[in-house]
Amino acid sequence: MILKQSGSRGFRAYTSKHLDELLKRAGLGEEDRLRIRAVATVLPFRTNAYVVDELIDWSAVPDDPIYRLVFPQADMLPAHDVERLADLLRNGASTAEINAAAHEVRMRLNPHPAGQLNLNVPRIGAEPVQGMQHKYPETVLFFPKQGQTCHAYCTYCFRWAQFVGEADLKIASDDIGQLIAYLREHPEVNSVLFTGGDPMIMGEPVLRRYIEPLLELEQLDSIRIGTKSLAYWPQRFVTDPDADATLRLFEEVVKAGKNLAFMAHFSHPREMEAATLQQAVRRILDTGAVIRTQAPLIRGINDDAKTWATMWRRQHRMGMVPYYMFVERDTGPQDYFAVPLARGYEIFRDAYASVSGLCRTVRGPSMSATPGKVCVDGITEVAGQRVFVLHLIQARDPELVGRPFFARYDPRATWLTDLRPAFADRFPFETEVQPARLSA
Known part of the structure; x- marks a missing residue:
């Protein structure tokens, strides 16, 4: 089904420079806002107008689950670290001083759990391959360089280190040729997972450049896309200028005999209520793709059985396949979210x-x-x-x-x-x- 689409995305991102003004919506005082900004010097913050205006119930802040899902909280980090960073901001410290203090805190937060920077790195010959992980024999993860951001960041994200602007912590590549060469050397690989960040932040022409070459590889049974875009920007598949082109690309993957697995992250039932989201799901499923759903168990956001049962039933009714409940990883503000x-x-x-x-x-x-x-x-x-x-x-x-x-x-x-x-x-x-x- 082809829809009439707008000439522009209409997407508006909010970053740390907008944080103070956004926090005023919650009625927070100056000192509380300062402490949250201090946390945001360590952990990344990004959201967008759809999340802010459509998903967050501002009358329920600070307890609203979507607010807690995307906005930093003052107690996400040890109190002494927050106070130190708040003092630097309060006293007008230089950017270099603030960055150095934030880096020190980040290094204590296990920025790359499960050996991501050393245990999973594939090689062609003796040379390490950048932007890829090969942890399990049959599956390779690829991190497109242009997909190293998201429509909004989750405060629990185990890949938070990708978004803090430190090159040594980032996993990314734009060398699709190297990925193809690696796959040809490893015929045991039958599945490629595009991850990030969020690959669906990329426009269709860039996404096509990564996916299209894989369609010629007989060894591949499936192509997976790990994404939170359905929850945070469903317009990507409905009214964005390249929504139809993106869906045609999905159809091409399926017609090439590959299973296209859309690995959608839903953390709370409210993310599935909007009519735009429901339309986006229908359009993706119409391409022949399968939508599998997953999320971590997060204290204060979805740590009760009723919330999960509601999500799974709603996902099933919409044609999606409940796939994983994860345990919050041992990284970032784990102590804040862990169950x-x-x-x-x-x-x-x-x-x-x-x-x-x-x-x-x-x-x-x-x-x-x-x-x-x-x-x-x-x-x-x-x-x-x-x-x-x-x-x-x-x-x-x-x-x-x-x-x-x-x-x-x-x-x-x-x-x-x-x-x-x-x-x-x-x-x-x-x-x-x-x-x-x-x-x-």
Whole structure:
């Protein structure tokens, strides 16, 4: 279906230079706004008019979930770091001083979890390939250079380091030829995931330049696009000037015999209420693409079973496929957003139990950790010991996929590294006992 489209995108972005004025909408005082601006010197801030005007309920700020999803909060960072940065802003410190202090804080926030800068880097010969990751045998991730931003940034984003303007923290490439060469050298790869940032920030001509060459590769079964654009700018697929051209590109991928998987991030049911969003979903599905949905479990935003069940049922009704509930990663303001694994499992179980089998395509809660995607399957008692039951959905070592293992129950644990093995001296993916456990 071809729609009459406007001559321009109509997209208006808001960045940190607009933050103070936007915060005044929430009725925050000068000192509170200063502390939030201090956090924004460390963590990235970007939103847009659609999110601000259509999704946020300003009468419910600061508790509104979409507001918390995109606006920094003063307690996202340690209090002493916030005070130090606020003092620099208050006293008119130079940009260099502020940047240096912000960099120092960032380096304590694990900016690249799961070994992204060293463990996943592919090579052609002896040379590392920039802008790519190859963690699992069958899947390569590619980070298009022009896609290293988003329509709006999520405050929980585990790729926040891509957006803070530090070149050493960025993963990106515009060399599609190098990607093709790498894939030809690795016939075991059957899926390419475009990620970022958000690839859908790119216009159709640029997106086509990356996707079209892949259609000639027989080895590829699927092309995936990881994106939050449906939630944050559904106009991209309805009224933007290149919306129709983008959808034609999607059709070409499907006609070439590839599965086009649109990996859509929805963090809260409100993101799926707008008529424009519903129209965008229909138009994407009409191309033959599959929309799979995923999001992390985020404290204060979606940490209850009813919210997830509502999302999954609504996604199913719209023709989307619930795919993953993730555990908030061990990076950035994790302490602010993290939900204990035990509580996360309860939320997943209760939501899963309240939806039909057609929604139970979803998996989780899953940790995208260094060894792979570790799923919490349950909490039970074995041989008189309370334990977590876990398995690897994906693994660097394919031999470990699907094999159950156990960890001692810990109600405070929020990540894999907080857990200790049960009935063994190490986890299956560990080659030796970790030093911290020798004295346990």
